[in-house]
Amino acid sequence: MGVIEVEEGKHTKDVNAFADLPKPAEDIQEQLMNDKVPEKEFSVEELFAAMEVPPWWKQITLRGIIVGVVLGFVFSIITLKLSLTTGVIPSLNISAGLLGFFFIKSYTQVLSKLGIAHTPFTRQENTVIQTCVVACYGLAFSGGFGSYIIGLDSKTYNIINEGNSDTHDSMEDIKDPQLGWIVGFMFSVGFLGLLAVVPLRKIMIIDYKLTYPSGTATAVLINSFHTPHGYKEAMKQVLYMGKYFFFSFFFSMFKWFFSGLNDACGFDSFPTLGLKAYQYKFYFDFSMTYVGAGMICPHLINVSLLLGGILSWGLMWPLLEKKAGDWYPADAVKGSNLQGLYGYKVSVAIAIILGDGLYNFVKISGITLWSLYKTQGKKLPVKADDAALEEINHDEQRRTAMFMKDRIPFKVAAACYVVLAIVSTISVPHIFPQVKWYYIFISYIMAPVLGFCNAYGCGLTDWSLASTYGKLGLFVFSAWAGANGGVLVGLVSCGVMMVIVSCSADLMQDFKTGYLTLSSPRSMFVSQVIGTVMGCIIAPLTFWLFWNAFDVGNPQKEYKAPYAIIYREMATIGVQGFGALPKHCIDMCYGFFFGAMLVNFIRDKPLKKWAGYIPIPMAMAIPFYIGPYFTIDMFVGTVIVYVWQKLNLKKAKLLVPAVASGLICGDGIWTLISAILALAKKAAPLCMTFLPSKTADHMGLPAY
Template sequence: MAQQPTSGSSFPSDLTLDILLRLPAKSVWRFRCVSKLWLSITTDPCFIKSFGTTRPSLLLCSIKCHNFFVTSTPQHTHHSSTRSYSSSQTFHCYPMKLPGEKCYFSNMDSVHGLICIEDADSKKPVVWNPSTNQLLHLPKPNMSSKHANVFLGYDSVEGKHKVVCLPYKKTCYVCRVFTLRSGQESWRTVKTNLKHRCIGYASGQCIKGVIYYLARNSQTYDTVIMSFGVLSEIFRMIELPSGIKQDVLISYEGRLACIDRNNNTRLWILEDADKHKWSFQDFFLPLNEWDMGVSREEHNWTATPYLDNRFKLKGCTHAEIHIEKKHMGTEIPTSPEISEALLLPEPNKTATVILDQDEHVPEWKEQITIRGLVVSALLGTLFCIITHKLNLTVGIIPSLNVAAGLLGFFFVKSWTGFLSKLGFTVKPFTKQENTVIQTCVVACYGLAFSGGFGSYLIAMDEKTYKLIGADYPGNHAEDVINPGLWWMIGFLFVVSFLGLFSLVPLRKVMVLDYKLTYPSGTATAMLINSFHTNSGAELAANQVKCLGKYLSLSLVWSCFKWFFSGVGDACGFDNFPTLGLTLFKNTFYFDFSPTYVGCGLICPHIVNCSVLLGAIISWGFLWPFVSQHAGDWYPADLGSNDFKGLYGYKVFIAIAIILGDGLYNLVKIIAVTVKELCSNSSRHLNLPVVTNVVDDEASEILLVKKKRDEVFLKDRIPLGFAVSGYVGLAAISTATIPLIFPPLKWYFVLCSYFIAPALAFCNSYGTGLTDWSLASTYGKIGLFIIASVVGTDGGVIAGLAACGVMMSIVSTAADLMQDFKTGYLTLSSAKSMFVSQLVGTAMGCIIAPLTFYLFWSAFDIGDPNGPYKAPYAVIFREMAILGIEGFAELPKHCLALCYGFFVAALIVNLLRDITPPKISQFIPIPMAMAVPFYIGAYFAIDMFVGTVILFVWERINRKDADDYAGAVASGLICGDGIWTIPSAILSILRINPPICMYFKPALAS
């Protein structure tokens, strides 16, 4: 007897894969038990995403006897030249079991093979895979209405489904969002921004990562279309064409469309959501053979014919007739989509994909240009100055990424346009080059923060030492190193590059495998991508004009203010008692600072309100109360900056709040990270997904993702290069840092470099999940540990230097992963991202110390009564002293107050996490509250003015506020920052302002 061939020898793997791809989904599901090979093939994510490539069909959907009937027919060949469509063909019926006797379907298509329904009894949303008949019961959302409008969306970037719940027939202020496969156990709250009332069981569509649904404008009561970005989670309002009354939304050629029904049917197609631009297409209804020998009266059926994205118009969509059976309280979806298992294949037809696969992606060397590096250096200098100014005044630094991307786009576009007009041939400005500029600028000005110029480095100087007091326990004269240009540049060069090499080997794991969102990196990528579209370029041009206008106003105003600022710190608009002299004594006044008003426009409302609340608690109640006990709690004759008096309360209570907030968030981020890592290895909340029958959009998404993956993985950074780079730099740094900071011995540095990659991973992972970098918190941990170990013999300097080492590595590693995410989404090479980060870091190692030295030479840095208080210098030095000496010399009751505020910070953070979103959104942020405790209330007033302006602007015109608020804020901040340069030069040349404007009581002599 001849030996039978094995399955492996008879069927090559590619043939097996091809056969499985041609089978219905139910057959594939059953055949997983045939062998481990088939199980491996059919559970592979690439196989699942490639599945379902059959051509579209005409569908009729109905319910009878608790069964869900889908009647389908293969679609005939359609010629794109025709202006209308009609169909007459044979139907085939495929019954399937409903998931429950009573359920409500959301009025939208399935999304990548899943349908979202609502259990009629429990009112809980349920995600259903009809091909495998699997159900995922979600928690009941905390909604004010009994029923909810439930929409299912798909984020093609992260490859995750999101369920969105909105109140049923009630005005929406917030919505609830649940992300599948994320380990999420409860609903998140997202502000709807635009008040609207969702139409009961409104028709909806998810197209290219955007959910569309019908609603009514709460102000005009007009019917509109609301859009919700599944990735960005931002709402937008789109006006319908005039005269449209039919409430059906469909997908047409990958775009949103709605129906206007007259003698024939008119399909309105959304061409431009920003401009509310629509076009139309006419067609005829395919009703000729809706008979099938069934009496509609007998079965109590009502037919509602319409098109959805299964109707093949111009090669991209399909049609169906929707049958509603009004029986037993069960409702049918307007357009339920059925997985491949329920449809007949058409083997001779191939998919039509709307995607330009020939989009040119420049080589990584072409993405890095001379003009890009020049622009990066200019913008890096500007943003370093702005960062230093904010760092040395209030210590709050908003994200300047939008301004960096916008100005980078503007400068290069202006330069290429200018050369083109002169007749020169210029290289096109691509989004990849824009991304490289963005990366380079952010890396450069990031060192102005992580370099410690407003914290651990300046905490070593003589002025901070004298401010704390020469007789203060633990504060020794030998623990003083004044800022020097060359040693600061050298220090940054030996510590700033290690973070870049520490996590390079994990870039694929973080971006592709774990699919971390990195919200700031994703938002930056979306911004850059939008710049390089026609509508996006137009908006960017308008934003640049807006930024330029407010930059000019801010620059002129700052120059005008200088003339009245006189000599000293008591003159000018910076000391204008706008709220009266009594409140002025407690630092409550508006100082007309464009920078702080701009920060108020950028920072979230809750941050600005938290800062103001902290100012009211401290300067409005706590410090006046403590001052009443002068002579009892502390000596009454002490100076205003003596740590044994009121100044000690201000500094140490602020430290207590900062440490409480940092500790809580550190534990929280670590817990979230560990939980997420564990959930990645499990299959919790993981429904097997079968791709849509609508393979056009799915294929487009797959091709886009495939292209992103190819570009991201194409230019590999060798593992050996990364490891050797880290080891080599660590060796150089271990030998060099003790020469700069002798108390920090080489073995402490070496231990830091052994621990740093693990901490860098934790911080990068946490940043990817929450967009919150805890680099300064990791730095403070290193500060306390090293200071306590070294002790009184140089412990302060050693602790502060160790803080810098740890903070630099952890911060730059998280920034690099953010940039990798941005590069992935803009089709930028990972190698160009890494090189631009290296170049930007090298720029920052030179530019950041130079710009800081400009401040150091021109202004009185660290003066508690001046504009450049450097608040964190005192705080960081006190932390180092605390690590050595403890709390022995604190004023009376200061330690008890510190304990109280430390616990309060933990409790407030806990309340923010455990309370319902509609309550937690009003609970303040302790870290933001802590800043004015030490600095004063004046900047809180400025930031609150900014947030009030933004709040009113959003109520008047939300779209304009979303589009231009960032540009206005960036212009205000940049204009004031630019004036710092001529102001510093005038100060160095000893040219003083000609006028001193100050205020005094009317009855004073």
């Protein structure tokens, strides 16, 4: 986070804001408040040297858990909305840390003004709250509520098999979503990833000193919140977040009144670029969620998304429409028949995703193995002697001592892993009878290795390959099971693998955050467990709300769940190969598959210095299937950030995450309310739609 410039003579000392600081530390803090000494002259841990670190069980508080539940629910709604519409989910860690700080700090200030004694709010408690929230909404993503869970249902089955008689996708590969089995499945597989890599925390954090950029950035932010300068910045961020939260909320409510009874009404179908462009899904739909996501995502991601939309819906699909009756049946231009134009959209998107995923899998695995090879012969001290300690700065000494203080015994972690693996191996086949127990057993043998690889690679590159490992499991197990339930087996195995490796990387990110904020590893692990328990309940409940309130999974509706089709089609390909696709579709898939790998190679090798200007294939693939409308919203977000950075870089670095979070959260809360209205059968009173002038004239519409 950047530091905002503050004008001279406008500093104010808020005594209540720093009432939690012990007296010995106030000397340094007051110097910083009065700008007598630059903050950079003190190391982070010198600023907090006089503050006693609470024991691990006091870092986990009831008030923190309550805030974690509230924020976990909000962020689960946001994650699910993005998963069910675009599949693009930005990191919300900073928002979780900021909102956790705001809620608890506001609570303690109110108690201070009322003269009520309270426990001081520490950076360790702030870290625990952030960890709970991230673990909770992490399951809303890795739980597959926008991909493999919906890929199991009959609606997705019917879409894929419409008009396709030559298929090995049978009725026994269907499992319609029900709240009971979804919660049971989440509890069965949600905790294995935590135990798979917890014994390796010292190797990852202390010995190999992996950076974990997201975890480090979150720790820097939380540390800054609890210093005077950081507090002032945090309050400014909260002010902007609140302002744009209310703007987004009320604007979304305003839009709802014009949304009528169907998706052809309202601002979501506003033909901002003309009616012809609207036919090919080029329009700005005034979605504050997508604009906010565009502000958080890097510029290159947003540009890649837009280029992918232009390439597919602006060039390829209009050209392929002219091949109707030659390459595919003339009546298959529209609809969801995989033997028509729809088959090109899905298959080409899959080819790009697989090409990009395979390249990055090989790349990250190679980096991981090479890094391990280079460190193999080096002596890594378990206990540093006095001479070694002198070479380590004060911060590292204190952090290492705290990190090694509260050990999580290897035997305990291993025993818990074995017990949970046995329970899951028994329970998952009861939920899905087609999934044999030995599929799950083999998955759990592979899980620690894959979890380590993902956590290690994420520490080096900040790139989690959870979905790639999930697709790997999908192809392996669907091919193994064959025509007898192979599609369902592949999707479930994908889910098992994806949850495990995703949780492993998230846990190590949180350990890095805890290491840099002097949070106990035990408190971090327990908070991760609490957050996972929350996620196993909150994520399915939130999904169930969407499932009952909206037409989820319908390609023609807002919540089309694009990855559900893609994942099920991948499982079908794993069982039967590339049969029943339209003419030249396989050739195009091969071209885009190797093209994605080539573009990635060019980005990494020959033109590495220009990589920031070369599109990312994975991002380009997303609009191939669902359309470019959301990419325009996200591009608007990236333009706002670009202009803001040009006008005032420091202010933009500080406030962009807060403004983006406010836009996303405000729209997310209205989504919850609109879902409740939909369940109550309350439709919007007005329908705003657009017609060509000639059509409107022929209809004789009255003038008011």
